[in-house]
Amino acid sequence: MLSKKLEKALNEQIRIEAESSQVYLSMACWAEVKGLEGVAGFMYGHSDEERMHMLKLVKYVNERGGHAHISALKAPKTEFGTLQEMFQELYDHEIFVSKSINELVHVTLEEKDYATHNFLQWYVAEQLEEEALARTVLDKINLIGNDKGGLYLFDRDIQQLTVES
Ligand code: OFO
Numbered sequence: 595m596l597s598k599k600l601e602k603a604l605n606e607q608i609r610i611e612a613e614s615s616q617v618y619l620s621m622a623c624w625a626e627v628k629g630l631e632g633v634a635g636f637m638y639g640h641s642d643e644e645r646m647h648m649l650k651l652v653k654y655v656n657e658r659g660g661h662a663h664i665s666a667l668k669a670p671k672t673e674f675g676t677l678q679e680m681f682q683e684l685y686d687h688e689i690f691v692s693k694s695i696n697e698l699v700h701v702t703l704e705e706k707d708y709a710t711h712n713f714l715q716w717y718v719a720e721q722l723e724e725e726a727l728a729r730t731v732l733d734k735i736n737l738i739g740n741d742k743g744g745l746y747l748f749d750r751d752i753q754q755l756t757v758e759s
Pocket of ligand 1: 611644647688691717721
């Protein structure tokens with residue numbers, strides 16, 4: 595049985611994962627209308643992954659005697675200025691998510707809930723991969739700068755870059 599404190603913290607994380615899915619969906623739309631099909635595909639895929647992260651938490655909370663709450667979500671930004679700005683935001687967002695997972699892990703220790711601690715290790719590993727991927731993509735985009743040919747190749751190749759989950 596989950597403690598009330600942990601149930602509340604897990605519900606917070608459910609909201610964060612759902613908002614992450616919306617953030618990347620909005621990025622996908624921005625890229626798609628700009629004609630960046632590859633980037634859009636990458637973002638649509640990433641958005642689906644975040645929804646999967648959310649669902650995994652929802653099921654866990656309900657299975658452990660808690661009640662997963664589906665809450666209102668903050669609307670994501672719809673405009674990003676440049677591709678570079680958008681990928682910087684993706685990177686910053688993943689850092690924020692990692693911090694929030696770490697806080698959650700901390701609560702499991704306070705509550706002495708080792709099953710949830712164990713369950714969350716998947717998220718800890720996932721965040722490491724997502725941060726690394728976001729950094730790789732951001733480095734590439736910074737290298738390309740305003741080079742149109744580079745951007746064309748980047749858009750073509752980015753779909754190969756995904757986090758295995
Ligand atoms: Fe990329 O955040 Fe989920 O865990």
